[in-house]
Amino acid sequence: MGLSARRHARTSSRFLSRTLIANVWRLLGIILLVWGEFGVYFWSLSSCKWPTTAVQSTGKPTHILLLTDTQLEHPYAYREKVSWSDFLHRLTYELYLKRSWRVSMRMKPNTVFFLGDMLASGKDMSSDKEYKQYFEAFRQTFPLEPNVNAYYMPGNNDVGMGVTRPISRHIRKAFFQTFGPFNQQVIIHNHTFVLLDAPGLVDEDYTRAAQRIPYDKWSPLPGGPVEFVKTVYTDDTPLILLSHIPLWRKDADSCGPLREKGSIRKGVGHGYQNTLQKHTSDFLIESLQPSIIFSGDNRDYCEHIHKVVSGRVPEDVAVIPEITVKSFSPSKHILRPGFQLLSLADPDPTARFHQSIAHDLCLLPDQRFIHWRLYAGFAYSTMIVMILFNIRRRRRLSPHALLTPLSHHIPLTRIPSPYPSLVTAPWTSYAPLSPTSPRGSLPGTIRTPNAFSGPTFRSASRPGTPRTAAPLLSPIPYHHEEAEDESLYPPQYANIRPHMLEEETWSPEHLDHLGDSENGSLIMSPYLAPNGPQKRRPWSWTWTFAFRGRRRRMTIHAPSMSWSAFGDLMAFLGDGVSADVKFKQRGIIQSIMIDFLSVAWMFVATWTVMAWWSF
Incomplete structure (x- = not known):
C-alpha cells in the first residue's frame, strides 16, 4: 500500500471511527429528546x-x-x-x-x-x-x-x-x-x-x-x-x-x-x-x-x-x-x-x-408523532447507520484490503552535486565510521541500511585535524516519498529516523569544523539548518488605554486551531488497534447490536432524567 493511500485510509478511519460515530449519534439523540420532550410543546403554542x-x-x-x-x-x-x-x-x-x-x-x-x-x-x-x-x-x-x-x-x-x-x-x-x-x-x-x-x-x-x-x-x-x-x-x-x-x-x-x-x-x-x-x-x-x-x-x-x-x-x-x-x-x-x-x-x-x-x-402536539415518528425514526436511522458503518469496517479490515504487494519499482535519480570534488561514493550505503571499520571502506563515508538513500557527501577537514575526526554531514534525501515507510527500517536501526535529524542542533564548535580549509566555504544539509522558516503569528487585536494614571494594554488573540491539533483530536477519538481486534472476534452482527445499544442507553438514560425532572 502506498504512502498516500495509507494516509487517506488513516484519515478516513479517524473521521469514521466507531467512537466518533457513536458520540455524534448520542449528541443527536439528546438534541432530539430535548425537542420532543420540551421544545415541541412550546412550538405548538x-x-x-x-x-x-x-x-x-x-x-x-x-x-x-x-x-x-x-x-x-x-x-x-x-x-x-x-x-x-x-x-x-x-x-x-x-x-x-x-x-x-x-x-x-x-x-x-x-x-x-x-x-x-x-x-x-x-x-x-x-x-x-x-x-x-x-x-x-x-x-x-x-x-x-x-x-x-x-x-x-x-x-x-x-x-x-x-x-x-x-x-x-x-x-x-x-x-x-x-x-x-x-x-x-x-x-x-x-x-x-x-x-x-x-x-x-x-x-x-x-x-x-x-x-x-x-x-x-x-x-x-x-x-x-x-x-x-x-x-x-x-x-x-x-x-x-x-x-x-x-x-x-x-x-x-x-x-x-x-x-x-x-x-x-x-x-x-x-x-x-x-x-x-x-x-x-x-x-x-x-x-x-x-x-x-x-x-x-x-x-x-x-x-x-x-x-x-x-x-x-x-x-x-x-x-x-x-x-x-x-x-x-x-x-x-x-x-x-x-x-x-x-x-x-x-x-x-x-x-x-x-x-x-x-x-x-x-x-397541543401529537403524542403519537413524538413517539412513533420522531423517536422510532431515530432508532431506525441509528440501526441503519451502524449497519453501514460495520459493513464498511469489515471491508477495511478484510485480508484482501491489507495485502498490497509492491508491484512497481521506485527509480533512483542521480542528481548532480554542486560539490563534485566532495562526493566520494555517489550511491553507496552509509554507516557511522568506527575504528573497527573493515578494510576497503572509504574514510569519511557513512553507511545506512536504506537502499534508497541519497548521495553521500564528505566535508574537507581542517589543516592539522585528522580526517577521521572530521564531522560528517547528513545526506540530502533525494528519494521517492514512499521510501519513508517505516517498514523499510530494520529493528536494529529503529532509534535512527530521518525526522530526528531535523530536531538536531549544532553548536558553534561543530559549525567551525564544517568550513572548507581551502576556500572557506561552508557545506550544510537542509536538515542541519539552524534557522528554519518563521511561522506566521496568528491575528491579534491590541487596545491601549489609560487607567488610574497608568498606560494599559489589552491584547486579544484569535483562537488558533491547527490541522495537527485537529488531527490529534481525531486520533484521540479513534478506535485503536484493540478495537479492530475486538471487532474481528465479535463478528459483524454482534458489533452492530453493541454499537446500537451504546447509543440507545444514552438516549434512555437522558429520557429517564428528563421524566424524573418533570415529576
Whole structure:
C-alpha cells in the first residue's frame, strides 16, 4: 500500500471511527429528546394568542381558559401488576398532561373552567378517602397560581351516570366535597356563566321521560339541575352556558373545518351519552337563551349552530353557536389535543348576542408523532447507520484490503552535486565510521541500511585535524516519498529516523569544523539548518488605554486551531488497534447490536432524567 493511500485510509478511519460515530449519534439523540420532550410543546403554542373581541373595550379584557377531558389516571394505577408497555404508556400519558399544562399556563389566564371528566376513573372509587387522594393527584398534576380562579363541572367519568347505580350517591358526595358544587352561576366581566350538571340532567331526564311528563309540567327534583335552570336569573348581560355533554343536533350536521373527522352522532351506552335529548336541549335554550354554548365529552372539536325562533315572527331567528372543546388529554379519536381560549370585553347594551365574546382553538402536539415518528425514526436511522458503518469496517479490515504487494519499482535519480570534488561514493550505503571499520571502506563515508538513500557527501577537514575526526554531514534525501515507510527500517536501526535529524542542533564548535580549509566555504544539509522558516503569528487585536494614571494594554488573540491539533483530536477519538481486534472476534452482527445499544442507553438514560425532572 502506498504512502498516500495509507494516509487517506488513516484519515478516513479517524473521521469514521466507531467512537466518533457513536458520540455524534448520542449528541443527536439528546438534541432530539430535548425537542420532543420540551421544545415541541412550546412550538405548538407559539402561534396561539388570545383572541381579540369585536367590541372595543374601555378596560382590559378578561382571559378565560376552557379545557375538558383531562382524564387523569388513578394515582395507584402504577402499583398494579401491569406489563412494561402498559406502564410506559401510562407514564408518558401523565408526562404529556404535566407538560401540556405547564405550557398552557404560560398564556396567563385569569380564570380556568374544567368542563368535566377531570378524572379517568373517578366513578370507580370505593371510598371518600380514595376519592380525595385522587383529587390531590389531580391538583398536583394541574397546579394553579394563587391569582387564578378555577371552576369545575362534573363529567360522567367523575361521578358516573345512571340512577340505578348504588354507589352513585356516594361518589357525588365525594365530588362535592373536593371539586365543589354541581351547578353554579358565576358572573365574570359582566357575563353570566351557567355551569350545568349534565350527568345529573340526563338522570333526571330519564326519570321524567319514564313518567311521560313534559318539562313545563315537571316538578323538578330537589337540588337537581332542572330546578337550578329554572332559578337562574337572566338580564341583559350575555349568558354563556357550559355543559359537559353536547346539546342535540342532527347526525348529518357538520362540525366545521377544524374537526379532524366525522361528526357528533346520537349514541347511548353504559355510563355515557353522546348528546342530550332534543326536548332537554330545547328546554335549556328556551329557559336560558344563551349567547354561546361550550361543551365537551366528544374529544374532538365541533362547531354547531342552533337556530331558535326568538319572536312571534318566524323570520326572527336567533343564532346560538355551540363549541365542543377538544380533549386536553391524548385520545385514539384525535391526533392533536387542544383547549379553547375565551376573551371577554365590555358588552354592548344595544347588541343582543355575543359581540363582546371572542374565542379561538389552541392545539397541543401529537403524542403519537413524538413517539412513533420522531423517536422510532431515530432508532431506525441509528440501526441503519451502524449497519453501514460495520459493513464498511469489515471491508477495511478484510485480508484482501491489507495485502498490497509492491508491484512497481521506485527509480533512483542521480542528481548532480554542486560539490563534485566532495562526493566520494555517489550511491553507496552509509554507516557511522568506527575504528573497527573493515578494510576497503572509504574514510569519511557513512553507511545506512536504506537502499534508497541519497548521495553521500564528505566535508574537507581542517589543516592539522585528522580526517577521521572530521564531522560528517547528513545526506540530502533525494528519494521517492514512499521510501519513508517505516517498514523499510530494520529493528536494529529503529532509534535512527530521518525526522530526528531535523530536531538536531549544532553548536558553534561543530559549525567551525564544517568550513572548507581551502576556500572557506561552508557545506550544510537542509536538515542541519539552524534557522528554519518563521511561522506566521496568528491575528491579534491590541487596545491601549489609560487607567488610574497608568498606560494599559489589552491584547486579544484569535483562537488558533491547527490541522495537527485537529488531527490529534481525531486520533484521540479513534478506535485503536484493540478495537479492530475486538471487532474481528465479535463478528459483524454482534458489533452492530453493541454499537446500537451504546447509543440507545444514552438516549434512555437522558429520557429517564428528563421524566424524573418533570415529576
